Amino acid sequence: QLQLEESGPGLVRPSETLSLNCSVSGDSISSNHWTWMRQPPGKGLEWIGHINYRGSTNYNPSLRSRVTISVDTPKNQFSLKLSSVTAADTAVYYCARAISPWLVQDYWGQGALVTVSS
Amino acid sequence: DIQMTQSPSSLSASVGDRVTITCRASQSISGYLNWYQQKPGKAPKLLIYASSGLQNGVPSRFSGGGSGTDFTLTISSLQPEDFATYYCQQTYTTPQTFGQGTKLEI
Secondary structure, three states, X not given: OOEEEEEOOOEEOOOOOEEEEEEEXXXXXXXXXXXXXXXXXXXXXXXXXEEEOOOOEEEOOOOOOXXXXXXXXXXXXXXXXXXXXXXXXXXXXXXXXEEOOOOEEEEEOOOEEEEEOO | OOOEXXXXXXXXXXXXXXXXXXXXXXXXXXXXXEEEEEOOOOOOEEEEEOOOEEXXXXXXXXXXXEEOOEEEEEEOOOOHHHOOEEEXXXXXXXXXXXXXXXXXXX
């Protein structure tokens, strides 16, 4: 059974970098696409970006200048870094697997709430 | 970006009712339309992929349809566990985008 689990600090100071990891079990990180999404409290879902098994990335243009998604194949995990955060980046962050050819997210982590506050 | 518009934004229904939620894309997305169910405090759950494909383990009372710009999610006979928020999502092109959600209430 595929499982994904987000981990990282729950509180980040404004202007600093948000960092999250997603540990994957039950599938190889060297296959499929791997996605980060977020959901501000009480609001809808936003696609942040994804990385494929070759390490090729695709980011939301609204965040592209601040976001980096990378893969750590030996650890079977992938990560998200979002720089220069503000209160508007406060959200539940989800990692998910996206399967071809539709790139639909079929398995999700439980989500990690990250609050940006001083 | 492709804009996804769901209607209605909220819906009141009863157990046993048949309900339909619609999703409209701002441009053609072929059949690259997915539906998710989300309950409070939980991650979204994939129900329907590629407009009409039923995800493994999802009850057959859920069905989807449409192509191009207009899509529907139908629940044939509402069960108590179906009261949740539903989102459509296009994966035709990046950035992937979601509808604003439809809250289904008792």
